[in-house]
Amino acid sequence: MQETLVQVRGLSKQFKRDNGETFFAVKDVTLEIRRGEIFSLLGPNGAGKTTTISMISGLLTPTQGDALIGGNSITKNPLAAKKMLGVVPQDIALYPTLSARQNLEFFGKMHGLGGKTLNQAVDEVLDLIDLGDREKDKVDNFSGGMKRRVNIGIGMLHKPQLIYMDEPTVGIDPQNRRRILDTVLRLRDELKMTVLYTSHLMEEVQEISDRVGIIDHGQMIALGTVGELIQKVGEEDRLILKVGEQPVAEPLLRRIESEVATATRAQYERREIANGDSGALAAAEGILTVYATRGRRALPDIIRLANETGVDILSVEVREPDLEAVFLHLTGRALRD
Amino acid sequence: MQRILDIALNDLRIIFKDRSIWINLVILPIVISVAVGYANGAGFTGGSVSLRVDVFDADAGAMSAQFLDAMRAGNANLVLCPMDQTAADLCQLGEEALTAELAQTRLEDKVSLATLEIPAGFGAALARGEAVSLIYRSNEDATAPSYILQAVQSAATRLSGAQIAVQVGGQVADSLSFLQFSDDADRVAFLEEIRGRAEEGWAADLITVETVQAALDPAATQTNGGGGFAQSIPGIASMYVMFTVLPAASAFILERKNWTLQRLATLPISRAQILGGKLLARFVMGMIQYAVLFGFGALALGVTFGSQPLTMLPVMIAYTACVTALALALTTFITTDMQAQGITLFMSLTLAPLGGAWWPLEIVPEWMRVIGHISPIAWAMDAYREIIFYGGGIGDVIVPIAVLLAATAALFAIGVARFRFSK
Numbered sequence A: 001m002q003e004t005l006v007q008v009r010g011l012s013k014q015f016k017r018d019n020g021e022t023f024f025a026v027k028d029v030t031l032e033i034r035r036g037e038i039f040s041l042l043g044p045n046g047a048g049k050t051t052t053i054s055m056i057s058g059l060l061t062p063t064q065g066d067a068l069i070g071g072n073s074i075t076k077n078p079l080a081a082k083k084m085l086g087v088v089p090q091d092i093a094l095y096p097t098l099s100a101r102q103n104l105e106f107f108g109k110m111h112g113l114g115g116k117t118l119n120q121a122v123d124e125v126l127d128l129i130d131l132g133d134r135e136k137d138k139v140d141n142f143s144g145g146m147k148r149r150v151n152i153g154i155g156m157l158h159k160p161q162l163i164y165m166d167e168p169t170v171g172i173d174p175q176n177r178r179r180i181l182d183t184v185l186r187l188r189d190e191l192k193m194t195v196l197y198t199s200h201l202m203e204e205v206q207e208i209s210d211r212v213g214i215i216d217h218g219q220m221i222a223l224g225t226v227g228e229l230i231q232k233v234g235e236e237d238r239l240i241l242k243v244g245e246q247p248v249a250e251p252l253l254r255r256i257e258s259e260v261a262t263a264t265r266a267q268y269e270r271r272e273i274a275n276g277d278s279g280a281l282a283a284a285e286g287i288l289t290v291y292a293t294r295g296r297r298a299l300p301d302i303i304r305l306a307n308e309t310g311v312d313i314l315s316v317e318v319r320e321p322d323l324e325a326v327f328l329h330l331t332g333r334a335l336r337d
Numbered sequence B: 001m002q003r004i005l006d007i008a009l010n011d012l013r014i015i016f017k018d019r020s021i022w023i024n025l026v027i028l029p030i031v032i033s034v035a036v037g038y039a040n041g042a043g044f045t046g047g048s049v050s051l052r053v054d055v056f057d058a059d060a061g062a063m064s065a066q067f068l069d070a071m072r073a074g075n076a077n078l079v080l081c082p083m084d085q086t087a088a089d090l091c092q093l094g095e096e097a098l099t100a101e102l103a104q105t106r107l108e109d110k111v112s113l114a115t116l117e118i119p120a121g122f123g124a125a126l127a128r129g130e131a132v133s134l135i136y137r138s139n140e141d142a143t144a145p146s147y148i149l150q151a152v153q154s155a156a157t158r159l160s161g162a163q164i165a166v167q168v169g170g171q172v173a174d175s176l177s178f179l180q181f182s183d184d185a186d187r188v189a190f191l192e193e194i195r196g197r198a199e200e201g202w203a204a205d206l207i208t209v210e211t212v213q214a215a216l217d218p219a220a221t222q223t224n225g226g227g228g229f230a231q232s233i234p235g236i237a238s239m240y241v242m243f244t245v246l247p248a249a250s251a252f253i254l255e256r257k258n259w260t261l262q263r264l265a266t267l268p269i270s271r272a273q274i275l276g277g278k279l280l281a282r283f284v285m286g287m288i289q290y291a292v293l294f295g296f297g298a299l300a301l302g303v304t305f306g307s308q309p310l311t312m313l314p315v316m317i318a319y320t321a322c323v324t325a326l327a328l329a330l331t332t333f334i335t336t337d338m339q340a341q342g343i344t345l346f347m348s349l350t351l352a353p354l355g356g357a358w359w360p361l362e363i364v365p366e367w368m369r370v371i372g373h374i375s376p377i378a379w380a381m382d383a384y385r386e387i388i389f390y391g392g393g394i395g396d397v398i399v400p401i402a403v404l405l406a407a408t409a410a411l412f413a414i415g416v417a418r419f420r421f422s423k
Ligand SMILES: Nc1ncnc2c1ncn2[C@@H]1O[C@H](COP(=O)(O)OP(=O)(O)O)[C@@H](O)[C@H]1O
Pocket: A015, A016, A017, A025, A043, A044, A045, A046, A047, A048, A049, A050, A051, A052, B423
């Protein structure tokens, strides 16, 4: 049994909206992070991920609840708790007019590093984030990806046992994203750090996480290993069939459910695609979704039934069970909405 | 403490990265304090005072002329109008003749500091040994020593002393049998000789007159009416301390937007250390601003800052601390950079003139002087003027320093209680 490093108990945060009414951005969140694991919080924008991280890093005071970090309460003994932490905020938190090295040095000093130790730590991090040759340039002139890397570098400068990374891949090109994900894996595998990772992208969470908490509207709606979560939706594949502008009538859905042996559910959804600038209706896209165990085998039957009712299938996609499906299953909404 | 210094040094580094800081810190304040210094009368009085006295000499005799000479000898800075009028209009009379009405207006407007009336028959009465009175009018504070009145009195003493000598000498001569005057003219000539000798004697003994001149503070002499660079340097410097320190509000907003303030809050340092470091940086900026302008005033303009200039240091510290605390308090009432810049400009441009940074508060009406003291600049200027113009020491500026420190404590308490690290 692994040691528990972070213990979050009944954490809540209430905010005021502009119109004055209050609401819970985070409500009664309880979770544990074990030493040496990558724990991810997965949830759509506005789910409460950043608010949660802010509370357990000492930036925001919880409305209710507390978090113990290595046994130290973040509300009662913040300095001891924060000593164990490295934080990579979602926003790029850098002094734009200072160079990469100056930024690293300043925040290193704030962690109590100095002299040779500081120099060495800064050199190592610059190496790790691959910016050794640009260390003297001011970060204002860096690309988004480079700034993100400096932002991450500051969080791991003092080699904390625990690092929080709040959506570190947001707004980043695929190449830089890959690099960041590899860095996260190295932090766990080579440096034996514990990582709390947040994202609204299920692919990356599914790839790197040991355990995942799914959060929506401020509440934890599921928690477990990727495998455990996927089991919640069963072994069903999800078949996504695009049918364009053709209407799909209810009888076809019922026939698929009854006549295709492995199919359990069929749904039709029609989306209108507005033309970007004018807002005028450009096209409509119909999507037929069928849940079925061993979905590829069910495909020929589904296509045959569609043809019989005069519906042309334009494209087919078979999705094996994933966290997206879990989220859909639990909330009835897609993660990216 | 180390963390506080590190934070302060980092902020100073960021502030000085922007080269344009030198424009606000050095160039503009120097230009403005020189300009305001001239507007307040520097350069016109040129280092010596003209103590203008309007004189109505109804006697217009040798004796009254002697009296005026004695006055001039009593204080070299006296300008007797219209007698001492020059081509450069030292009397500020222009082409006008001096009338009683005009003299009254000049007195009210402080163009002249006093009027003196010498009655007709002044010389004749004196010669007869009779008492005569001169009429001296002034709008000076009755409790303050008057350099002019002293000159008038010393002239009166001198002349009446000489007259007594003449009378006593005449009587003595008449009673001495061996001294025979050939005629009346001979007697008058003899008496005139006594008068001359007596006057010489008085002149040699004019200790009071010497004292008057020695008592004149060189700084006070240089800045008649409280104008010039000795007013503009502390005034404009205090205003510019606001310009340098109040942008702390903008800097806090920007750091919150850049998320660096939030990042600092997640580090193992206390909030007191973070705020302390950031405020220390701004305080240092304010003190640098003071050093720049007072240094320029002393070295380039040759302004002397009273007899105990070091007394200004605690005033500078108290005032800069007060403005720093004001910046923190203001920060907690605004959310955008636009608001920050607006409030900084508004505060500086109202508190500066209100507090006497542009002109001495002595020249504004009483009620404005009272209102002006809501501005910390007014208290600082009270202290600077006490030190610079009246040679005050630390004991004379305790009150303004105490007021500034009390305001600092109050503003700081408000600021700390309301300050938020995140939006
Ligand atoms: N300081 C704040 N004041 C009011 N509402 C806030 C504040 N911070 C976040 N929120 C709201 O709380 C909810 C959760 O936000 P956040 O934690 O940033 O979500 P996430 O990081 O998952 O995208 C959102 O609805 C957001 O608008």
